[in-house]
Amino acid sequence: MTTRIITDSSANFYDKTILGVDHVSVPLSLEVDGKTWLDDENLDQGQFLLALKETTERSTSSCPNINAWLDAYEGADEIFVITITSALSGSYNAAVQAAKMYHEKNPKAKILVFDSRSAGPQLQLLATKIAQLVNKKFSFEEIVKEAENYQHHIGLVFVLKELANLANNGRVTPAVAKIADLLKLNVIGTANNKGEFELLGKARGIKKAEAKMLKDMIKNGYIGGRVQIDHVQNLDGAKHFKNLIVSKFPNAEVNIGECGALCSFYAENGGLMVGYEK
Template sequence: MKKIITDSAANLNVTTLNGIEYQSVGLTLVCGDKVFLDGADFDQAEFDKFIENSSTEIKSSCPSVESYLAAIGDADEVYIFTISSALSGSYNTAQTAKKMILEEDPNRKIHVFDTKAAGPAERMAAVKASELLNEGVDFSEVVAQVQAYIDHLKIFFSLQSLTNLANNGRINKTVAKLAGVLKINVLGWANEEGKIEQLGKARGAKRAYQSLVDILVKHNLNSKKVVIDHANNEKGALALKDLIQAKYPDCQIEIGICTALCSFYAEKGGLMVGCTVNDG
């Protein structure tokens, strides 16, 4: 049996991808002794109410080895996609699970991809694998082609707040505080190492979205497909879609919703853009 697995940073709650069995492995949000699992049963309203009445900083935690082992189950051909290893331990725990299974049964085929991204870009990589499997491509060639795809796959973002990223050590707290005081939108991407890097800033949503399009152009956007995930900001996602299509009329653009982990880090109003670029 063939199976595709991602961690929950892919913003994907389905049971199949183009007919291929699929499962999401949840990251968690932790506040003191309270743990919220990012999955289909995550209650955003309950979480929002809880953090509103809590003064404790919230941290994120990667999936356990056991959760990856359970997701792999008895599948004999498995493709696992994780959030950037520079941002989470999810990749390392998935690799540990793979090693444990192959030590018992070396004939099984398992590959773990570090997407060096998150959200829509991570999801795009998983979808790419499902398309190749439907074409009948064998394991080693799927791995090679998907890795080549990931090498050009990027995540860009426009964020209205950097508080949660700063509190979890993903960016400098001084930068986050300054952005909040000045009420600016921060634009950036996950760089070649999969680390968050600021690429610009803008006051107001309209300028921010146009600046983000300019950044995509600068990085030689492959205009075939773009996926935009939003954190409670469908209006912004649609506005950005219109700007991209004005520049690239034939571009196929999909809009999705950030689930728990990505909503936490992108924060309200945040946009995450997955696409391939022709850099380098």
């Protein structure tokens, strides 16, 4: 029997296994100035970010199609799928449709598609939790129950240093983006229970922003559990935030990774995305 964990590329994780459990990343794609960038392990992150920075046109993202999901399911018997929030992308709906088609041809297969109601490192936490349960020999049904409960005990917080791409795509006004840049304002946000990204506040300077992020994490129930920090060309900022967490919670397990194309598209250069256990 083959057990497989499948994430779309918004998880920022492209390894072939998670704690020894089979893993497949299904890429989203981004279009910038007419060029399509596939969000996979072969992405030239520097060139992609440069293209985003230089364009003044609206850029777009596309979710994986049904065939891409079917290819990822192929050959597996027990499948756990985690997608970016359905409030932001059609990835979840495509994965669900593909699951129905796959089950019709493979009636003994078991598939559950999780709407993460988030993006980036929060998906990694959920995927790792599932892998741990698989390794403990939990049944499919037990894993589903535990994972669904775990979803209520993880969260996301992020900080954005640049807003140019959000301005190009109508998420904020160009004037707001320019003022934020001039004043060195960092925008802090989260994913709410509906999977929508919402503003928590602003801070002048990254140190103040990171202090506010940790304060918001604690307010939301963080007491020293696992943390995954993903950054967009901001390793120093990620390390500084890790040190800030560990100074408050010495036993916290804090890992650092990089954002892929989709998360970089939203977080932009210098951004941090932080998934954490409550």
